[in-house]
Amino acid sequence: MSTPDGPAAPATLSIGQVAARTGLSVHALRFYEREGILADPVRREGGGRRRYTEGDVEWLNLCIVLRSSGMPIPEIRRYTELARAGAGTEPARLALLRAHEQRVLDQLADLQRSLDIVRYKVAVYEDYLDGLPD
Template structure:
């Protein structure tokens, strides 16, 4: 697949794909065709999808790079990969807790304003009746 096709399938920009390549967070080096153009495989797409999820969930690029390096090394690095993912899992879980607390407060404030407007509406309706 071309870089444009990969961009379309992953939702990443061509610029981001090149950045990920430079940062060393693709599982395998990107092959090039006879004309020097990048050629991606289905495995590249799967790896990029994992990277997108890790990045979207807040994993910093250096940690994704470290995870990639460990995966490239293969057998014997599973424990380190597991530890890295567990640490990230704990951070994401904490963020979800923080977001739930934020949402609770926002929901509470919405309720106060809705009650305010409901009361004002009732008072206005009562003032119009003879």
């Protein structure tokens, strides 16, 4: 939608709305902002209240995935800095993501080994209990 003066400003969201949409607490959102993890500076309205865009929500959702998969905050910050720097940083971003991908694959392999042991122990107990008289 546009106005007589040009395109309308994109709709913005309050910190509470972003918290509800991302599952992050208001405290976590402020922490991410302090840590330099948001791709763009948070806009402020009169009174200093934070206003977020849909792009901010998308970026935060990516950061949530990276964090939940074990990427440390300093690496997420580095990825953010590279993204902010724009064109020419793609090789560094790719290298960062490939290194993280390998760590995730290693974690999955460790979890699979753990699951195999748990399943073995479950089978041992099931066999034992099946052999007991009723």
